[in-house]
Amino acid sequence: PEQRERIVVHLTCKALNRNALEAYAWRLAAEGIRNILALTGDYPTAGFGGAPQPVFDLDSVGLIYLLSAMNRGLEVPGRGGKKQTLPPTDFYIGCAVSPFKRTERELVPQYFKLVRKIAAGARWVITQLGYDMRKFHEVKLFLEARGIRDVPVVGNVYVLTKGVARLFHQGKLPGCVVSDELWELCNKYGSGPDKGREFFRELAAKQLAVFKGLGFQAGYLGGLAKPEDFFDIIERAERFGENDWRDFLREIRFSLPDEFFFFEHDPETGLSSSDRINPVYLESKKRPARSREVTWSYRLSRWVHRIAFTRNKGLWNLLKRLYARWDKKPGLAAKAMYSLEKTSKFFMYGCRDCGDCSLPDCAYLCPKRWCSKCARNGPCGGSHDGICELDDKPCFWARVYERLKAYGEEEEMLTGEPVLYNAQLMYTSAWANTYLDRDHHAPKDDSADTEGKSSPPNGG
Ligand code: SF4
Ligand code: SF4
Known part of the structure; x- marks a missing residue:
């Protein structure tokens, strides 16, 4: 049992x-395994007999929300229609x-x-791997600036090899970055007699x-290394002098050209300034x-x-009254409205008729059309230079951010209940589902406006 306490399972969507x-x-x-790192996960690209269908029914926020509910x-339906608490x-x-x-x-x-992940129930944070200590530090500063001081942050150390550094430098692994400057060093030392072993361990x-x-x-130590290599790295770290880390953080500053930092640089410490x-x-x-993102369609x-x-x-x-009436007595008018909805939303947004519309959550961009993982609660970690990890389009959430920022509304991304898509609504009118409080926009508390509320329709 003690060993199980140490296991951290990475669970992806x-x-x-x-289910x-x-x-x-x-x-x-x-x-008896308690520690779960909840992740959206990389887009699946290979599998037996070809590439698999991606799932992404939930994203990381949705998964954290589910685990917190557990x-x-x-609460699940029990016998006789009563609710049962597991x-x-x-x-x-x-x-x-x-x-x-x-x-x-x-x-x-x-x-x-x-911030949304923490609000949904995450109790600890791990950073992506990286090689810029100022950027790692910014995560802590950002949380502190938001008044979040009681959530432990774990730093991620990935032990490089020349081959892995090349892959990261070429952007072959979503979210893993090695700058040109670091790649030059990795290439130089990695081509040496010890294949860079000393350099990579020291780093x-x-x-x-x-x-x-x-x-x-x-610090979370990972990489394609043997257990004895990891022990060696830990021993080296313990042998350093008490204040050596202050010099190291100035050394390990491999940011990208023109990289954006949330906080101002403090030349005295080499870090970002907390205030x-x-x-x-x-x-x-x-x-x-x-912004080019603020189009006539967005304004409309x-x-x-x-x-x-x-x-x-x-x-x-x-x-709402009209839709409630059409819901009781479906007829031509209801069908005509649904057709109008589908056609107009297809031409304006590339709508896929999912029935549980997230346009208002995503600055009127359709996540089903424009996000490869249909992430409804914020970006996955896979983008690079503003481009989706699939390399085929700008990152959906970067576009959402720009649209919101143009109206000073970007901080709305911080708030709101996690959005969980309800697949039962697929191929039904999203407008009807909103007016009749069937979708995720329905109020969740007792003050809910329940007039006209009805159960989801049966399919499409
Ligand atoms: S979120 Fe769903 S209903 Fe809304 S535009 Fe996209 S596919 Fe259509
Ligand atoms: S569009 Fe952005 S959030 Fe969506 S999968 Fe691509 S990188 Fe991730």
């Missing part, structure tokens, strides 16, 4: 839907954050999503020392630059939402 994730979590609980005691689990739920992003439109949504040991110096809860947010960023919040969508989809305002009550 790429190949399991919510399978829950079943897997029950199995872990039965086996910790509270999951025994609570005791998972120690962790989440990941990827600070190694070059642009503001990628990095800030990463930090915002981290990892120095990173561990910096994490300790900066007050990280722990000075990047002034260019602050200025851009006051006067957002013109905001206007339509304001007059027709804002609860208890504008046309809301009228349309």
